[in-house]
Amino acid sequence: MSTVEKLAILGAGPAGLTAAIYAARAFLAPLVFVGPSFGGQIATTTEVENFPGFPEGLQGPELSERMRTQAERFGARLIEETITRVDFSRRPFHLWSEAGEYQAQAVIIATGATPRKLGVPGEDAFIGRGxxxxxxxxxxxxxxxxxxxxxxxxxxxxxxxxxxxxxxxxxxxxxxxxxxxxxxxxxxxxxxxxxxxxxxxxxxxxxxxxxxxxxxxxxxxxxxxxxxxxxxxxxFIGHEPNTQLFRGQLAMTDDGYLIVDNRLHTSVEGVFAAGEVHDNWFRQAITSAGFGCMAAMEAEKFLDH
Ligand SMILES: Cc1cc2nc3c(=O)[nH]c(=O)nc-3n(C[C@H](O)[C@H](O)[C@H](O)COP(=O)(O)OP(=O)(O)OC[C@H]3O[C@@H](n4cnc5c(N)ncnc54)[C@H](O)[C@@H]3O)c2cc1C
The missing domain is CATH 3.50.50.60 (FAD/NAD(P)-binding domain)
Structure with a gap:
């Protein structure tokens, strides 16, 4: 049987990485599942000019790398695995990737969303270039x-x-x-x-x-x-929240966004959500990072009790 983690974080975009920084500094040694794209959406862009603290702007991948370094400095552990199945009906919660089974007392879901693409030639090549x-x-x-x-x-x-x-x-x-x-x-x-x-x-x-x-x-x-x-x-032809694997386990809107209260608790106690996986309104790196901070603080309180 796998060891029981205190906190598992699903996703390594701005929300997941910020949650990891806060949770690691609270000595929760979070296990972060990176999923299919380290850095998330922000890592797919070139110039980021609106993230506070970087007056000259910086490249999206560099912002993600800086967040990773900060999270690891305090003891977060990132693993390059994608969660494919979860069981939130019992505690500790159970999670599966292609590589194995994990257990955690609390979970933060930060799996983000994917903007729908046109799927035409030139689209991917010119992301961030027009x-x-x-x-x-x-x-x-x-x-x-x-x-x-x-x-x-x-x-x-x-x-x-x-x-x-x-x-x-x-x-x-x-x-x-x-x-x-x-x-x-x-x-x-x-x-x-x-x-x-x-x-x-x-x-x-x-x-x-x-x-x-x-x-x-x-x-x-x-x-x-x-x-x-x-x-x-x-x-602007829509966004797909990355929530398919939570269907039937967590409450979500008709279009698949996780439903949270104002402290980012999902419908299951001990499972929190942060970032574009529940927020289809602001959709910014800084707001997603803010949600990551909130979710980690709530997870810490939950684990403390
Ligand atoms: C091209 C582009 C340019 C942008 N430019 C800016 C900008 O300049 N400024 C700004 O503020 N915002 C910008 N944004 C928006 C910003 O990138 C997003 O708001 C932000 O990345 C959302 O963060 P998130 O952590 O919620 O989700 P995401 O960034 O979507 O990250 C989701 C993470 O979850 C992981 N994941 C998914 N499924 C699983 C799974 N099953 N198991 C484990 N992990 C999983 C992914 O691998 C990824 O790491 C841009 C977005 C795009 C697409």
Missing amino acids: VSYCATCDGFFFRDKEIVVVGGGDSAFQEALFLTKFGRRVRIVHRRDQFRAGATLQKRVMEHPKIELVRSTVVERILGNGKVERLELRSTQTEQRWTTEADGVFI
Whole structure:
């Protein structure tokens, strides 16, 4: 039988790594399962200019490495394994990876979310070089530039309005003729002098030399294709919380986000959640890190009792 850990942390993005720093400094020696991507989403980007304490900005992977070093300095143990099954119906809680079985008295879930991708050529190659999934993070880099927003829901419309602060023009490209965004948002967008709507159109390819320069578009009605100038492509077609393995064990919203109280307790006592796995609103590295801190402090109190 495996030894019983005090605290297991699932995920090594800003939420999981911050939880690890706090828990390690409380002598909980947390075991951190890194999962499929060390550093999480922030490690996939180049320039991070809005994380406090780094006035010159820094690269996403460097921010993650710094968090790891800080967590390990105080005794956190990171292992490159992905949790594939959990049993939260008994204590200690049971967790399984491909490599084996683990037990823990408390668990922090920080498995994050994954922005839905278009899946077109050029998308992955230009992430951080013109392709973005976060207007708050990257809008600033596109002052007086040509911006294309992809999507037709509330997020796409809200973010398009925000991006008008920066771009000289913002075009919203949507595959359908109708938009899902709420009526008030639609009205604001349609009345905005900087925004143009491009309906019944999909992005086929993202093109450029080292950074995004053009998009190949296709009409879903006529099949006609054309190329258009673009410096930034902001893709807002949804996020998938990484919560499939908790189905049936923890309460979650219809779209799969974990339900937590205001101290980040999930529906099972002793299991906490931190970051984008429950937060589909702020979606920032700093807010996720803040949630990680909160979850670790609550886990420490839970274990103390
Ligand atoms: C391209 C891009 C650029 C961004 N730029 C900025 C920016 O400039 N500033 C900013 O503040 N925010 C930015 N963001 C948003 C920021 O990255 C996220 O808000 C933040 O990373 C969320 O942190 P998280 O820890 O909650 O989850 P994530 O970062 O999603 O991390 C999830 C972690 O969980 C792990 N995991 C998943 N499943 C399992 C499993 N089954 N078992 C174990 N581990 C698992 C993953 O491996 C990963 O380590 C950006 C996001 C993207 C996509």
